[in-house]
Amino acid sequence: MSMRPRTFRTPALVLKRRNFGEADRLLTLLTPLHGKFDAVAKGARKPASKKTGHVELFTRADVLIAKGRSMDILTQAEMTNPYLPIREDLIRGAYANYAAELLDRFTYDSDDTYTTTLFDLLDTTFARLCDDDDPRRVIRYYELRLLDEVGFRPELNECVVTHEDVQPTDQFFSFDGGGVVSPQGSAHSAGLVSLPVVTLKLLRHMQRSAYQQVGALTVQDSLHSDVERVMLGYITYILENRLQSIAFIHRIRQFNS
Numbered sequence: 001m002s003m004r005p006r007t008f009r010t011p012a013l014v015l016k017r018r019n020f021g022e023a024d025r026l027l028t029l030l031t032p033l034h035g036k037f038d039a040v041a042k043g044a045r046k047p048a049s050k051k052t053g054h055v056e057l058f059t060r061a062d063v064l065i066a067k068g069r070s071m072d073i074l075t076q077a078e079m080t081n082p083y084l085p086i087r088e089d090l091i092r093g094a095y096a097n098y099a100a101e102l103l104d105r106f107t108y109d110s111d112d113t114y115t116t117t118l119f120d121l122l123d124t125t126f127a128r129l130c131d132d133d134d135p136r137r138v139i140r141y142y143e144l145r146l147l148d149e150v151g152f153r154p155e156l157n158e159c160v161v162t163h164e165d166v167q168p169t170d171q172f173f174s175f176d177g178g179g180v181v182s183p184q185g186s187a188h189s190a191g192l193v194s195l196p197v198v199t200l201k202l203l204r205h206m207q208r209s210a211y212q213q214v215g216a217l218t219v220q221d222s223l224h225s226d227v228e229r230v231m232l233g234y235i236t237y238i239l240e241n242r243l244q245s246i247a248f249i250h251r252i253r254q255f256n257s
Helices: 084-088 090-106 115-131 135-150 197-208 221-239 244-256
Strands: 007-020 024-031 035-041 060-067 072-081 171-174 179-181 192-195
Touching (some): 007 090, 024 115, 072 115, 090 115, 090 135, 090 221, 090 244, 115 135, 135 197, 135 221, 171 221, 192 197, 192 221, 197 221
Parallel strands (some): 035 072
Antiparallel strands (some): 007 060, 024 035, 060 072, 171 179
């Protein structure tokens, strides 16, 4: 973790935003070089403030940060990418909220270990959520890339019990083992969930391929649901509780069904 200067300018993605005091906002920002940290945008809730509109959730901005006595202060902000479809479409916004919450849960404040890569990943994911016609495909790809970066890459090519190559048949997945368990290995394991071969193939394709290839796929709803079942189960196991944004996504789906 490097020492931040007393004043610095940086690109930033707004992960969280809370009211603070009578007129301020407390922001959680992700930056490419200085990690994730909280900063106060003083007066940002006042209609006449120059910061109003430049510190919206899930947007990218150029900000000037000054170190205060107890908290960092955002002294200037200029929005550089509003990602409007995220803010105008409820389901895209819900997935952006999930992406931001997931990254927030997997990172620590002021830890700049992987932030350049994670900043680029989240920035690109927000852009894809704006443009792609299948936000669920965008999010599954994002989950796999994020897990790669933070050290929880699921093992999809060999059985985590027998260490033999996975065969093109239905398998199991171990949240505790972090990967695929073959039918032969399942006799020596507990707490497994089913992993149909079609689900495994899609996960492996997403894990090894560039998004240009993944984005060309048409994924049926039933397959989307099964991949989501495995990925959310694994992520929930790692984090030891369920993310709040998942419940909101499910409520939107029920409302639209």
